[in-house]
Amino acid sequence: MSLQGSLKDIAVADLIQHHCVDKKTVWVQIQRADKRAEVFISEGNVVHAVLDQLQGEEVIYEILGWDEGTFYIEGDVLPPLITVHRNWTALLLEGARRLDEQKLLSTYEEKSGMAKMDEILKQMAQEIDGFEAAEVIGMDGLSIAQYSRAKVNLELIAAQLTLLIKLLDTAVNKSTGGILEDNLLTTQSHYVMMRYLPGKQHYLAVIADHRNANLGNLRLVTGVYLERLSASIPK
Amino acid sequence: MTKLEELLQNVRDEIGADLVESDIVGLDGFSVAGLSTDPNLNREAVSARFALAMKLALTVSEKLNLGELQDNLVTADNYITLCRSLGDGSYFWILTVKKEATLGMVRLTMNDYAPRLWEAIPR
C-alpha cells in the first residue's frame, strides 16, 4: 500500500493520528523544501522519527509545524530503531502545546518590536521642530510603526507616499543610473521627508508643519534615527 | 537666444560647476528649453521621468491635504535632483546638481528664478 499527497490537503498531525487510530504499520516520508523527515508507525504507535541528525520525539514536534510540503506513505515497513517512547496522543498534545507557545512568542516579539518602533518615533518627534506625524512604511505601502500629533489618515499617507517613492526610485535608476536615498517634498504648508532605512525594505516618512519646521533640523534628526529604527524592525 | 535660454544660462552661472542639467518641461514631459553639462546624461530622459514623478507628487499632495506643491528634492547616491512647479503648475523645472552642491543655495536660486522662468515660457 502506498499513498502520496500534499500537506496543503492534510496536516501532519492528522496523518499521524489517522494511522495510529487505525493501528497501522506505516513508513511516512515528509518533504519540505530540502528537508526530509521519516516517521515510523508500528501497530498504531509512533516508534521512530528522523530528520537529518535529529531523532526521536523532537522530530515529531518539529514537523507538526510544517504546513507546506509533500508526503509519501508506504505500508508494512518496519522501523530500523525505536527512538520514540511516548504514546501518540501525548506526543500530539505536547506538539500542539509547543506550537501554541511558539505562535505566542512570535506575536509577542513582533508586537514588542513594533511597540519599540512607535516609542522611537515618539522620541524622534520631540527633536523635530513642527513635527506632525511619522511612520515607518514597508514597500507594500503598509505602515509598521506610527506616531502622530496631528489628525491625519496614516494609512492613506502610507499608501500614497509608497506610490511616490517607488516612482521616484524608478526615475532615479532609469534616468541617472543612481540609487534613491531620500526625498523631500515641500508644499506651502508642509514638509514631507522620506528616507530609506538600510536595506530599502522600509522607509521613514515624517510630516512637519512648514511654518515651524526647519530643513536642517528635519534632515539631521531623521538621519540620526534611521539606524535606531532599522535595528528595531521585527524580523 | 530666447529669454528662457538666457535665464537658464544665468542660473547656470549662479550655480556654477555643480549644475549637471536644467530643463523646463511641460506636463506632457516634453522639454521646452534646457541645458546639460554631462554628455553621459540623457537630459530629456531625466526630465520626462521626473516630470512624471512631479505629477504624482501633485496628486499625492492633494489627496493628503498637504497644501500646494512647491518643490521636490530627490537625493540619490550620484546626483541630487530638484523639481519645481512653475506658475500654474503646467510646467516643471527639473534641475540636477552634483552631490557637492550647497543645496540650500540651489533651492533658493530656484525659488528666485522660478517666477522669471514662468514669465519667459512661450504660451
Add this chain to the structure above:
Amino acid sequence: MENTHQGLASLVDILKKMRQEGNFNFCVLIDKDGFQVASSANSTQDLDRKAATIALIQRTIDQVQRHMQMTSPQEVVIFDSSGERLVCRLFQIQQYPMILACIVPDRNQSYRKIMNKAIREIHQNWKL
C-alpha cells in the same frame, strides 16, 4: 523671530543666550547643505537665505585646505565697510560638520569668547 521649537530645544536656547549676551543681530547653526538646524534672530529675517549663503563658505574653506595645506580652518570673518562682521565658526558634532554664524554689528565688539562658550554648550547638550 524665534524658532518656535519642540525639538532640539536646547540648541535654540543656546543660540538665544548667545545672541543676547553678544547683542548679535542673528545667530544660526547651519548644516553642510546650507539648511538651518537652529536659529535665533531679533526680527523677521530671511534666515533660510542667510543660512544657504553662509554655507558657501564651506566650499571656499575646502579649497583653502586643499591648496594651501592648512589644517582645519576654524573661523572665517567677513567685514563690511560699516564695520559689521559676519563671523562663521566651523566645527563638527559627531560626524556632522556645522557652521555657527552670527552678525556682530559693532566693529569694536568682542565675540570669540561668547561663541566659544556656545560651541562648548552645543557639544555638552547634544542629545542625538
